[in-house]
Amino acid sequence: MPEPSTAAVRSAPTGVIHDIGYQRYKGTRLGRRHVFGALYLHGLRTTFGFGRSVKAKIFPWLVVGIVTLVAVALAAVRSQIGEPVATYAQFADAMSWLVIFFVAVAAPELVSRDLRSGVLPLYFSRPLPRTDYALAKLLALVTALWLLLGGPQLVMFLGAAFTTKEGMGGVWNELLDLLPGLLYAGLWAVVFASIGLLVASLTGKRAFAAGGVVAVFLMTTPIVGVLSILPSRTANELAGLASPSTLVQGVGIWSLGDLLVEGDPGEMTIGGFGPVYALAAVLLVAGATALLLARYRKVAS
Amino acid sequence: MTLIATQSLTKTYGGRVTALTDLTVAVEPGIIGLVGANGAGKSTLIKILLGLIAPTSGQVSVLGIDPTADPTAVRARVGYMPEHDCLPPDLSAAELVTHLGRMSGLPRTAARERASEALRHVGLYEERYRPVGGYSTGMKQRVKLAQALVHDPDLLLLDEPTNGLDPAGRDAMLALVHRIGTEFGISVLVCSHLLGEVERICDTLVAIDGGRLLRADHISAMTSATDVLAVEVSEGTEELAARLAALDLPVARDGRLLLVPLADDGTYDLILGAVAELDLPLHRLDQRRHRVAELFATRELTHA
Structure with missing residues (x-):
């Protein structure tokens, strides 16, 4: 659009603008907590493509659709044959590949886009501290992943609760099974979000960020494979530490026991190293978060 | 404040x-x-x-x-x-x-x-x-x-x-x-x-x-400190400079240009009168646009 004509057209109704005039803002100004909340909600909406183009909605909702469909199918089969096909935790494990792809799309959407467009100076010239920006984005991704796994778990629970033949006692037992499952989904969410967001925050190019996230999660799997066929039993039992997915599963086996490995205990053994897995998971999340905050202390200053 | x-x-x-x-x-x-x-x-x-x-x-x-x-x-x-x-x-x-x-x-x-x-x-x-x-x-x-x-x-x-x-x-x-x-x-x-x-x-x-x-x-x-008139004549620059100096105008040389501080509109008249009297071919007479370099130059001058 040629600028002169725009300027000419726009400056024509100057009288109107002058009549209304500029109004100083006398209303409330919210504090840090509210701004953090607004950014968090904005981030959560972004991960699912709300307030964004149709194109940005396709992938997140495809993943949501698949996991929900699987949950519905599991609930349906269960109501027919009368016994659970998979526990809540096993469901989370089975969906881990989809979670990885969801992170690979959502994390760059949350942070790489802002790096690319250079919008960060507009955030950081406002009262919002840099750490709040990073933490709000991280919390948004954690919530999104937890909803992604927890939502379908809730579907499975509802399916089981409505078809149980043991009355309220059956529902109560089912709820006791669901709660650890939701906690386990939370563990998946925290570990995958902290690593995924850190990787994505390193580049403004969304394709690179997505590739990087997938690479970090998938390229580490062969290491686990190699370690788990070594002739040393200790190496086999610690092999899961090498990849985020198996690390989470290790913590799950340690803390949830038969809720996770019911039926096929042979696939992955952690021996007596359960606490090591738990400690490693905590350190991994803490380390990734610290690096993320360090990254945002430097960027765009 | x-x-x-x-x-x-x-x-x-x-x-x-x-x-x-x-x-x-x-x-x-x-x-x-x-x-x-x-x-x-x-x-x-x-x-x-x-x-x-x-x-x-x-x-x-x-x-x-x-x-x-x-x-x-x-x-x-x-x-x-x-x-x-x-x-x-x-x-x-x-x-x-x-x-x-x-x-x-x-x-x-x-x-x-x-x-x-x-x-x-x-x-x-x-x-x-x-x-x-x-x-x-x-x-x-x-x-x-x-x-x-x-x-x-x-x-x-x-x-x-x-x-x-x-x-x-x-x-x-x-x-x-x-x-x-x-x-x-x-x-x-x-x-x-x-x-x-x-x-x-x-x-x-x-x-x-x-x-x-x-x-x-x-x-x-x-x-007011930096407004300057630039005068350029095709020939007789020296004569004009002397004449302007005789009129109590502080003239400065800048290559082929004569720079005269602009006091008021009378400055224009004085310069044009001098050029007309000497019958010199006036090439240009304009008010200089300010540039950052000139502010710098002015400062050097005042501190010299």
């Missing part, structure tokens, strides 16, 4: 590159032009004022607050328009400015209302619902200005607001900045490397070069 005050402000990057050296300046509210060549330290100064980077040494205060000690309080009352492209192309101007209003602490409805107000004030109407990616450079600059205005700051820091605009766009942007400074009651600091541009709209001019303060003064004091 002093709007911005710095005391011996120095900033060096990594101990080698010096961006600001011993800068001491104090300005009153109004429209302030910050002029300097590229790399003079304008953007560094703005970032220090915002508390985005810490000065190596020296003190600074913005609206009576020290941005190194309480950057949050300063940023709550300041609006910043960066020099570079900073708009996500897939958001509409309305969405972006509303979101950034919320980031400044406005409640949801207030943010939406003030966003459309701000966009209307900068001259964006129906197009504010289209993605920013399709905007012209002029419209993008307006969106950048609107997001700096949305939370009703007391001071606007505008880093090269006319960058990339055509002459008409420049005029429109300068008129807008002038209106914000005069009608909206918001103080404005405008950065530019073009003195001729900012001198038209600002009350106070701060000129920096190589990180050092050249001059900081009220615009009237500055222009």
